Amino acid sequence: MFDRLDPLLHSELRLAVMSVLIGSDEADFVYLRQQTGATAGNLSVQLDKLAAAGYITVEKGFQGKKPRTTCRVTDTGRAAFAAYVESLRSYIGK
Amino acid sequence: METNNNDLTPQRSLQLINETLESNRRSIIAGSGSFFILWGVLLAVFSLAVYFGWSRSGHPAWNILWFAMPVVGYPLAFLLDRRSKDKAPQNFISSLLGRIWGTFGFFSISISALAIAAFPMNISLVIIVLFGxxxxxxxxxxxxxxxxxxxxxxxxxxxxxxxxxxxxxEQMLLFTGAAVVLALTGVALKIRK
Structure with missing residues (x-):
């Protein structure tokens, strides 16, 4: 029996964003864009979806005079990511 | 990067996760390289300054210059940290490296102060072992x-x-040698990216 893959994570961009955030304490919007190669608009939409699901937090602030959007993965997001990887293993292993 | 998941097989998902994690890890570690270079250059400058001052005047009081190194270094490291946050975030390894070298700095300054104040000892020996x-x-x-x-x-x-x-x-030249190793460590971290 295969585990169902989390549809929110089973998307290239959202999965890449979660992978970056899992491996960092936090990451800002510019860095996420560099790492994923996504457009600003697309990335923004996907971050909103992840935040709405409670997988990440998005904090808007300033660094000096420059606006800065910082994202962090939540415990819920960490658990969902771990479950997703476990599901992938069940697909590949069987 | 597309958001369409129609073609996203389990194999491709795992590959994407691995690639992204590795690329992120390399970016973060390369970001730490700048701090190694900064402290390496400062250590080289201060060790040579103390060496020339001491060897020309014949007076070891030039060692007091060492206390200026954190005064110059920490503000520069703070500025570098603010700039590098635009390029790479922190992770466990980069935080750990910061703590290791922060601890080294704390012990080096404390031992030097203790040696000058009340407990004379071979400071170079202690600091070079801590550095290693x-x-x-x-x-x-x-x-x-x-x-x-x-x-x-x-x-x-x-x-x-x-x-x-x-x-x-001449013992100051030990620190110049250590400084070269430190700066080269930073260069190695940046090249690894």
Whole structure:
């Protein structure tokens, strides 16, 4: 029996964003864009979806005079990511 | 990067996760390289300044210059940290490296102050061993054998040399050598990206 893959994570961009955030304490919007190669608009939409699901937090602030959007993965997001990887293993292993 | 998941097979998902994690890890570690270079350059400048001051005047009081190194270094490191946050975030390894070298700085300054104030000792010997330990532990954290070996050579070789050179300004050249190793560690981290 295969585990169902989390549809929110089973998307290239959202999965890449979660992978970056899992491996960092936090990451800002510019860095996420560099790492994923996504457009600003697309990335923004996907971050909103992840935040709405409670997988990440998005904090808007300033660094000096420059606006800065910082994202962090939540415990819920960490658990969902771990479950997703476990599901992938069940697909590949069987 | 597309958001369409129609073609996203489990194999491709795992590959994407691995690639992204690895790319992110490399970016973060390369970001730490700048701090190694900064402290390496500062250590070289201060060790040479103390060496020339001491050897020309014949007075070891020039060692007081060492206390200016954190005064110059920490504000520069703070500025570098603010700039590098635009390029790469922090992770466990980069935080750990910061703590290792912060601890080294704390012990070096404290031991120097204690030696000057009340407990005379061979400060160069103690600091070079601490330096070697910090470098080796950094190499272990980064899983980088050249850094581990360089740390061991600097720590053990430096300890022997510190005993031989204990009485003269030449011992400052030990720190110049250690500075080169530190800066090269930073360059190695940046190149690894």
């Amino acid at each position: 330990c910090a470098e080796t532990i950094s190499g272990i954290a980064l899983k980088n054998w050249p850094i581990i070996i360089a740390g061991a050579i600097v720590g053990l070789g430096g300890a022997c040399a510190a005993v031989r050179l204990a009485s003269g300004p």
